Amino acid sequence: MTTVPMVSRLFFYSAAVAALAGVAAAPKAHAAAFYLQDQSVKGLGRAYSGEVSDTGAESLWWNPASIAGSANEMYIGGNAILTSSTVADRGTTVTGPFRNGLAGGAPQAYDPVLFGVVPNSAGSFRLNDRVALGLSFAAPYDFITQYEGNSAARYDSLKARLTSIDAQLTVAAKVTSWLDIGVGLNTEYMSANLAQAYPGLLASDADGNLDLKGSGYDFGYSVGAQIHKDRWSFGASYKSAIDHTLDGRVELGLTGLAAAVQGANTKATGNAKLTTPWIATVGARYALTDKLTLNVQAERFGWSEFDAIRVTAGPVLSQNITQGYRDTTSGAVGVDYAMNTRLTLRAGVGYDQSPTQTRYRNSFVPDSDRMLYTIGASLKATPRMTIDASGGYVTFKGSNIDYSMTDYAGTVGATNVTERAHVAGNAKILSLGIRYAY
DSSP: OOOOHHHHHHHHHHHHHHHHHHHHHHOOOOOSSBBBBOOHHHTTTTTTTTOOOOOOOTTTTTGGGGGGGSSSSSEEEEEEEEEEEEEEEEEEEETTTTTTEOOOOSSSSEBBBEEEEEEEEEEEESSSSSSEEEEEEEOOOOOEEEEEEBBBBTTOOEEEHHHHEEEEEEEEEOOOOSEEEEEEEEEEEEOOOOOEEOOOSSSSSSEEEEEEEEEEEEEEEEEEEEEETEEEEEEEEOOOOOOEEEEEEEEEEEETTTTGGGGGGGEEEEEEEEEEEEEEEEEEEEEESEEEEEEEEEEEEEEOOOOEEEEEEEHHHOOEEEEOOOOOOEEEEEEESSSSSSSSEEEEEEEEOOOOGGGGSSSSSOOOEEEEEEEEEEEOOOOEEEEEEEEEEEEEEOEEEEEEEEEEETTOOOEEEEEEEEEEEEEHHHHHHEEEEO
């Protein structure tokens, strides 16, 4: 088989999965804030504890060096994320020149974080004994939250949808018999749709509605290295932050509200700017016996890059929406156990720290610290094909929302909304994938 057909097969195979990712509903399940680690079915089985130091196309998201010494391979996988969540109002208030009291509305929001499917794919092929190329598609930054129009949370959030598709083109090289390196170019598409209600100046006034939509392509990079020595494998990687500019439209409809704020009605083109975090990852694998491998991994997230969403859309709606995220650390441990030459079992546990500070937590992304417990298995169905299956359970630490915002700022109708609520939830993850060596 020549190189050109292999490249074509890899591209179209992965592109099909990328197209599917564009229509999948991808909720916030585990990993901090709106980041999703669900980029490897095999990795889920051990709570993503060994990915930066493992080999093969399935580990490309964590380390571009993972394919330097591996055979030609294709991977495709899908992760079904089943969430259960509640946001319970605890006295959200609206305070303005003509209004002072509770926001009212339905006090309980059940399952505002929606179910979804996260697909991903990757492939690699060798140019020669030392150099390999790779192409992977991931959906790393995704969430969907949706509230009823009469929810007590409506003045903070009615709908929040963020979708991303990351295409990583990788070059990896085997420098020595024990050292592998890799570098990747990340092209990331992101689209967003945010909607919220605006309070009437009087309690009897109808709510207004703010709707923002935008999308765009931006670029980043990934670098990594691996050391393989005797029974040990060590890995380290760095994935850059990406500055996103989402071009689109902003619409603020205040029909029926008091004349004092009628001038705020807006339909405008504009953009929103935000930055996703850099990610530094280190980890190791140790083959304790011929059957049992121990895994450990730690990640540092530069979430402080996501300090604000900067909206530019005319004088009324141009503003910086403070997010106040902090840098965080996550970690996981896991095991692989080869029952025989065809069947491998896995298990793992991971901890993820939320980047959200209490005073900035809101119902758009009602985030909190979480624990991940997982199991998984791989079956070598044929000499070339391996089937991976994994399951996970995520527990979220209960958290409170105590968040204030000002609507109609700079007008005589400036109104303050203070959202107070309690958030609780959990998630179940079911994953299935196929790896094929060629």
